[in-house]
Amino acid sequence: MDISLDLAGRRVLVFGGALAARRVLARFLAAEAIVYLASVPVDGHPPERPHPQVRPVEYPHFPHGWRDLVSAVDLVVLVEVSAATERIIVDACASQRVWLSREPAASVAPLGRVTLVGGGPGDDGLLTMAAVQALRDADIVFYDKLSPHDRLDEWCPGAEHVDVGKTPGHHATPQAEIERMLVDSALAGLTVVRLKGGDPFVFGRGGEEVVACREAGVPVTVISGVTSAISVPAAAGIPVTHRDLSRVFTVLSGHAPLSENELAHLAGLGGTIVVLMGIGTLPHLTAGLARHGMRTDMxxxxxxQGFSARQRTTKARLDTITPLAAKLGARSPAVLVIGEVVRLSEHDDAASDELLQAIASNAEH
Structure with a gap:
């Protein structure tokens, strides 16, 4: 059950340590609730100082004090209490008919952790449930320009958001510096999310960041994302594979020009070619594939701009796409698709069947 409540101006009482409850406190503050925190000293130390907007309260010292305490608020949230105290609070809430919720505690270990999160191609609806949960638990988020970051205030309220500014052809923050920031934040005990567009392990340099964390002794996990190599062509009606047209697809980075040997192998492989970050090297790629035997009418x-209001698809032949792209001012971010599957986006189902029959007939002859 998913229940949404308007908590603006409502009184919310959270039980738990300020550190353990920090994510919970941040969410309720972001919802404009009036937030109270009841925590007890740990090992003889005074309670941790909560967020300046959180109002501390003391545990009651007499039995009916619990009923008085919970009756003064609209919602009670249990984050970190003993079993005995939980039973007292549950009974008090039941007797006063006050809503009660339980939330998991955030980590208070001296060593934090890093999670690399694939944000998908930009559509919020393509974020995985695991990605949303990781953002919800984050203390700090390092994000790229191409990641879905417009709703971070909603997904991880109270967390620090750090723009590391990576866009195609422009890295505002050097990769080594990003890795250092991830490690330093985790060593400070924070729960860190590195939010990337697409999938962290598909030309996202996620492998380098995992190695940096492991070398520093920082726990690191990876949450896969929907890669633009498949989803963006699909948004344009192009399947990267088709039983009768393409039994293999190759994904490559167009960031740097391919060698003659790579071009020769790519041209001879067949199937579908998907190129990410390939606008800048498009002339080199198309000329090289043609030079090594690919049909010029491919x-x-x-x-x-896949999955945005500015999405645009330009289709042509191998020998005409480069001048057309230049004329239209094609720009990154963009995904290139080379192969017979491109034709399928031009037809409805009946016309596609006729196209496939014609291709099969030509192959037989």
Missing amino acids: PVAIVE
Whole structure:
């Protein structure tokens, strides 16, 4: 059951240590609730100082004090209490008919952790449930320009958001510096999320960040994301594989020009070619594939700004796509698709069947 409540101006009493309850406190503060925190000293130390906007309260010292305490608020949230105290609070809430909720405690270990999160191609709806939960638990989020970051205030209220500014062809923060910030934040005990567009392990340099964390002794996990290599062509109606047209697809980075040997192997492999970050090297790629035997009438598509209101698909042949892209001012972020599957986006189901029959007939002859 998913219940949404308007908590603006409502009184919320949280039980737990300020550190353990920090994510819970941040969410209720972001919802504009009036937040109270009841925590007890640990090992003889005074209670941790909560957020300046959180109002501390003391545990009651007499039995009916619990009923008085919970009756003064609209919602009670249990984060970190003993079993005996929980039973007292549950009974008090039941007798006073006050809503009661339980929330998991955030880590208070001296060593934090890093989670690399794939944010998908930009559509909020393509974030996985695991990605949303990781953001919800984060103390600090380092994000790229191409990641879905417009709703971070909603997904992880109270967390620090750090723009590391990576866009195609422009890295505002050097990769080594990003890795240092991830490690330093985790060593300070924070729960860290590194939010990337697409999938962290598909040309996202996620492997380098995992190695940096492991070398520093920082726990690190990876949450896969929907890669633009498949989803963006699909948004344009292009399947990267099709039983009768393409039994293999190759994904490559167009960040740097391919060697002659790589071009020769790529041209001879067949199937579908998907290129990420390939606008800058498009002339080199198309000329090289043609030079190594690919048909000049091979269909090519450029899908720009996938999953946005500015999405645009440009289709042409291998020998005409480069001048057309230049004329139209095609720009990154974009996904290139080379192969017969591009033709399928031009037809409805009946026309696609006719196309496939014609291709099969030509192959037989």
